[in-house]
Amino acid sequence: MFYLIILPIIFWQSLFLLIATTWDTFLFYRQLRVSRKIAIEYARTLNLFTLVLGWISFFIIISFLPQPTELRIISWLFFGRPFDMEENESQLNFFLYFLIIIITTTATKFAGMRVLQSLLQNFSPAGKNITHRKLDRKPLFTFTSEISIIFLSNILINTTIAILLFIKGLYS
């Protein structure tokens, strides 16, 4: 029997995609100095694949979880609250998940970027895709390597999402 529909997660993930693509596009364009079109395309594709890999990992992990951990996940999924956890433990876990998500998404996006670069061969930072005008623009930050830009972008994305979820929590 089906009792649940998943509209909230579709809404939140679409919003997440929008925010993530915006941040990534902005940083790829400003820091890595690729064309606007390519920045958008790479940002969109990388974020989509990161979400897909996240989902696949979730489906694999949830089928092997012991019951106490499964119950904690159910509590988060269905009721948006911790279960069988002290407040300190829950805050520490939140921080750890935040770190794990940032590190794994950075690694995934970086690997994804390399795959896309070899597949499409149209992404060359500060290369032939940019116009003279863009080269004159000074980057916002001093570092311009791909992995550090992705890392920075992930911190910004996850912070934005965390703020949004916090605001949602205040109003629910």
Add this chain to the structure above:
Amino acid sequence: MQNTLDIFKKLLDDLWKGLEKQLKPPMIFSAQTLVLLSFYSLFIGILTTGFTQRFIIACGWMFFISGTAWLMNDNPIRINNSILLNYWITGIIICLFVFGYILEQLHQLELWVILPLVVMLITALNDFTDANLKFCIPNVPTRQKLVTLLAVHLLISCWLQFFFVANNLLNDYSSLLGENFRNSAFVIKLPFIPRPTEKGELILSSVIAPVKVKLNNQPWSEIEALLQPNRTQWIQDIHQAVRGRLSPAKENSLWAMESDVTSEDWGYGLELSSIWNGPSSNGDGIKFSSKCQIKKINTSPREINSQSTSKVSSTSKMECQKIIKSRRRL
């Protein structure tokens, strides 16, 4: 009479001409030929049996899939002149053929998770072939489009899979169905679903029945022995036996049984509670409880033994109130 026959004849004639116009293939190698071949295969298939029948009907399905895909390629179906539905319709027909006809598992809705990937494959097939149906590597913009399309279709598949995972989790822990899902950022509960059978209530009523048998019409001294020193043990034994009889579900182990005895003027009060130790919407445990009264009934010696002793003996009478659902702060 002649006039009516003429009108009828003309109607049939028009109908035939209309059908002919619609169904007659413009040339031998055309989409209409494939669709007609599929109907022909179905007709021939009905007349045969066994493997031959399955093979001919499978061929009919393939003719039908190719024919409809071709027809839709010539006349694309769009929503608001933008969203192309062709590949989705072809994908659904292919899935119906594979899941329904080949695998005979159409009721297994989980299989439909791969529908977006089938649609993606059909879309990609178009870009990997040229006008002469020869394999060709698409150019960079098409490759970029295909990679994005693949990611979008994979994400839709993941959402479908999550729909099944969430519902399976709820089926495993069906006691959560009565909870409030308002705070969830992942799912919402469908409105107007029938009130679920409360497992806690079922367990408690199944425990009360044997407890009543054990405590009703017993000598009072035995009642005191049963209620005071080892009450928890034998009630837990009954609870375990009841749980063993329940239909297997992951949530069964999360239901615990508690009992509390109070001494009253008229005998003993026994409160039996079935307690949910799993997650809940407001963090409180769910509790089903029933208060029972075990009254001391004095019986005259005649009633016990007609020959006999001068001593007044006492027996028990147990009555339980209705089961009440409440919240319990953990």
